[in-house]
Amino acid sequence: MEKVSALTKDEIATIDNIIKSNRENPGQLVKVLQEIQSQLRYVPLEGQKLIADRLNVPISKVYGIVSFYNFFRLFPPGKHSVTACMGTACYVRGAKDILGEIRKKYKVEPGQTTVDRRFSLEVIRCLGCCAIGPVITVDGKVYGRMKPAKVKEVLEKYN
Template identity: 60%
Template structure:
């Protein structure tokens, strides 16, 4: 999946469009943030500030929501979405070591994007391929029976 970067001014105008159509009710913040992420690929800080102002809500409350739910992204998505499954079946087969290899090799944590915007990394909890765990995915492709030493080869396929 190839992601296209959205200029910051477009992020603002898209955020405004989404906010304009909503009730200014803090109880709907999660849904609103989800809509923004679905439109922009993440929830930029500019959007957070706009929401805080328009909905008369403290930034700390917005940040609290964004950090509580691990599906929210605070960074722009990379060209390729990498996930590591930490569901039980994969975890017991060593998926933590796959995650550790990616985080140390590419210097990124789950929820982040590499500085060259090549990869975003997320943790998932079962992709339905438990029999071939530990599993990682890149975009829509599933890589089973992963080992830390195979990570470099897999990621090299995705420029």
């Protein structure tokens, strides 16, 4: 089962308002989901249950739409965005171990966010600075020649 951070009160209120304003429009499921994605920047799993109940549609239909379109994200954006390059040049220099260290230390998988919402993790195929690989970025700042032992040192700068 995927780890999900609990919805905040504000998020529940936002979802409720969007559902209320679309309740008179059956068949507006995608529109409701798009509005939630645009306001919260993700469509939480708990929110999907709420939508299914209130709009009287099966949860499987809601989940099916959210997982089909790349546009929808299932996890909240973290306070800091971490990108690990898994392109060939970085890969041959140990990018897999860097990614493994981030996953293990911060208990987060690519495409997800840590439970405390501190970090979101994405992987990318090339960041365009292969010469200094393996490379990660944090909030757009590039860290090159990474080693597993440097992961904590780098990420702990971001609170």
